[in-house]
Amino acid sequence: MSEINFKIGFWHPFGPHGYKENGEVESREEIIDRKEKEIKKNKGWTLWAFSEKRDETINQWRKEIGKNKRVFVLCSDSKTTKNPTGDCLYAKYLIENGKPQEISKKIKVSFFGKKESACAFKVKAVYKPEMIKIPNNIKWFKTTSGEWKDGSSPSFGGLPTISESLIKSGGKSKLRKVFLVLELEYPYVVKIKK
Secondary structure, rough: OOOOEOOOOEEEOOOOOOEOOOOOEEEEHHHHHHHHHHHHHHOOOOEEEEOOHHHHHHHHHHHHOOOOOOOOEEEEEEOOOOOOOEEEEEEOOOEEEEEEEEOOOOOOOOOEEEEEEEEEEEEEEEEHHHHHHHEEEEEEOOOOOOOEEEOHHHEEEEEEEEOEEEEEEEEEEOOOEEEEEEEEEEEEEEEEEE
């Protein structure tokens, strides 16, 4: 059993998505391999895109994370995940602490949609789930009320049906199967734009 305990982090649906240069959908294994290489080539971190969130939501997440030393993303075992609708766009800039910075050419980060921006996790490590002590039960943070919740529709395993959720150990909600764990670097979530 691992000595690394999950206390707080994010739930993220994960399956094959994105496109390779030849237009084929990138498999989960190909995504993981590429992201691990990017971490090595880019001074210890990469970006992992997801849907755009409001600044207020990101700030609420950071406040709830507080002084936790380690923050993780639990990526679901969702083999049937499909690409979101909209065009596949490639980010050229990240916005960290309100300042745009050009993204290193060593990182390829794509996102989908009609907007020209999205969010991304700032990832410093990728782990197999057996390397982290993952809780069986969790609570999830509802940003609209600022409260930690213990359940949702039973058909969705106690988690909300939205994409990324801030979660923490404890509670009554059963955690679904985890395929992959990402460890994040502060500020955990950044904005990206094309």
